[in-house]
Amino acid sequence: MLRDHYVFSNGRLNRKHNTIYYTDDQQKQTPLPVEKIRNLHVFGEVDLNTKLLNYVSQFDICLHIYNYYGFYAGTYYPREKTSVSGFLIIKQAEHYSDRHRRVYLASRFLEGGVHHMLRNLRRHKVENEESMYLIQKEYNKSQEALDIQTLMGHEGVIRKHYYQAFAQMLKQDFSFERREKRPPRDPLNALFSFGNTLMYRTVLSEIYRTTLNPTISYLHEPSTKRFSLSLDIAEIFKPLVVDQVILSLINRKTITKKHFDVLDHEICFLNDEGKKRFIRAWEDRLETTVKHRQLKRNTSYRYLVRLECYKLIKHLLGDDVYKPLKAWW
Amino acid sequence: MFIIITYDVGEKRVGKVCKKLRKYLDWTQNSVFEGEITQGKLKQCLAELDRIVDYDVDSIYLYQVANPKNIKKIVYGHEKSDIDLFL
Numbered sequence: 001m002l003r004d005h006y007v008f009s010n011g012r013l014n015r016k017h018n019t020i021y022y023t024d025d026q027q028k029q030t031p032l033p034v035e036k037i038r039n040l041h042v043f044g045e046v047d048l049n050t051k052l053l054n055y056v057s058q059f060d061i062c063l064h065i066y067n068y069y070g071f072y073a074g075t076y077y078p079r080e081k082t083s084v085s086g087f088l089i090i091k092q093a094e095h096y097s098d099r100h101r102r103v104y105l106a107s108r109f110l111e112g113g114v115h116h117m118l119r120n121l122r123r124h125k126v127e128n129e130e131s132m133y134l135i136q137k138e139y140n141k142s143q144e145a146l147d148i149q150t151l152m153g154h155e156g157v158i159r160k161h162y163y164q165a166f167a168q169m170l171k172q173d174f175s176f177e178r179r180e181k182r183p184p185r186d187p188l189n190a191l192f193s194f195g196n197t198l199m200y201r202t203v204l205s206e207i208y209r210t211t212l213n214p215t216i217s218y219l220h221e222p223s224t225k226r227f228s229l230s231l232d233i234a235e236i237f238k239p240l241v242v243d244q245v246i247l248s249l250i251n252r253k254t255i256t257k258k259h260f261d262v263l264d265h266e267i268c269f270l271n272d273e274g275k276k277r278f279i280r281a282w283e284d285r286l287e288t289t290v291k292h293r294q295l296k297r298n299t300s301y302r303y304l305v306r307l308e309c310y311k312l313i314k315h316l317l318g319d320d321v322y323k324p325l326k327a328w329w
Numbered sequence: 330m331f332i333i334i335t336y337d338v339g340e341k342r343v344g345k346v347c348k349k350l351r352k353y354l355d356w357t358q359n360s361v362f363e364g365e366i367t368q369g370k371l372k373q374c375l376a377e378l379d380r381i382v383d384y385d386v387d388s389i390y391l392y393q394v395a396n397p398k399n400i401k402k403i404v405y406g407h408e409k410s411d412i413d414l415f416l
């Protein structure tokens with residue numbers, strides 16, 4: 001029902017007639033119904049003023065800003081209405097400082113991720129039996145880990161096996177040896193980077209709508225400059241959403257090599273057309289619904305992310321034990 | 330719920346109704362709006378229109394479609410506004 005808008009052109013966003021108007025560089029005005037917006041994503045160079053920010057806050061709309069290469073730069077999010085809970089922050093921190101409780105949560109996040117990775121590989125069973133075995137073995141080892149470093153080490157190995165197997169599932173000739181970030185050097189790495197960016201900010205917008213504090217995390221080390229809890233929760237959803245979107249885009253040839261630009265023979269990134277295609281597939285995927293067993297109604301993938309936050313809150317408050325989402329469909 | 334709203338109101342009130350509806354729905358053509366909306370927001374929207382419109386002379390038609398999958402929209406000629414995620 002609510003939707004996200006993506007601004008790629010350069011222009012101006014302002015409040016007008018009690019709704020939001022976008023004026024592009026050709027002075028063409030587009031009214032956006034304010035009651036229908038969930039998030040605004042700004043990729044282009046856009047002017048805006050505080051009046052707009054004020055108005056956006058009243059409607060709980062997050063404003064995400066991305067830099068020229070499509071990397072996430074930051075978010076303006078409404079403070080006023082989102083409930084804050086000091087009690088929950090203290091609980092969150094308690095679970096962080098207690099080593100056993102932290103390892104429990106961290107390995108649950110990993111458990112969810114691994115489940116979805118294996119689920120992806122199982123669909124191409126013939127080629128991937130070996131990797132599935134290796135991942136399973138590594139995962140079993142990780143369950144005995146007593147501290148985060150060991151757990152992260154196992155996670156790294158699992159990812160390595162997974163990406164190797166992933167390359168075999170592609171029906172287009174994309175050379176892919178290993179995952180490279182900062183910067184991504186080939187098309188597939190660029191796709192992963194862009195997809196993960198979208199995933200992080202989707203999780204972040206859902207966290208903002210709960211009382212969780214996005215800076216206290218368990219699997220990833222909470223540090224300054226980043227919202228690491230969204231990295232934790234994204235761990236479960238990355239193989240489920242990002243990787244499947246990428247697979248279908250490549251295997252259906254929706255995205256081909258011409259949708260990438262290379263900068264200085266080094267940095268590979270999606271061009272505007274590529275981004276648009278990716279985002280369209282992305283939005284479709286997030287709006288896909290499945291019948292939830294406990295809630296007994298259709299829930300979208302996007303809402304499953306929110307449910308994951310609620311489950312975590314329940315765990316932190318001691319109401320319920322946290323179990324990660326495992327796709328049952 | 331997917332709805333289509335058409336309105337025929339006195340000249341003085343056309344602009345006001347149009348501006349109000351722009352908050353909630355996508356503009357399709359002159360005096361026509363469409364889009365998905367929740368029950369609650371629709372009520373809110375109609376209540377706001379209530380204050381503008383003079384029901385003795387004006388009329389607002391509301392078409393509801395319970396299942397948005399049942400809509401097939403065909404446009405002949407020039408499409409006045411295409412609703413898109415991208416700007």
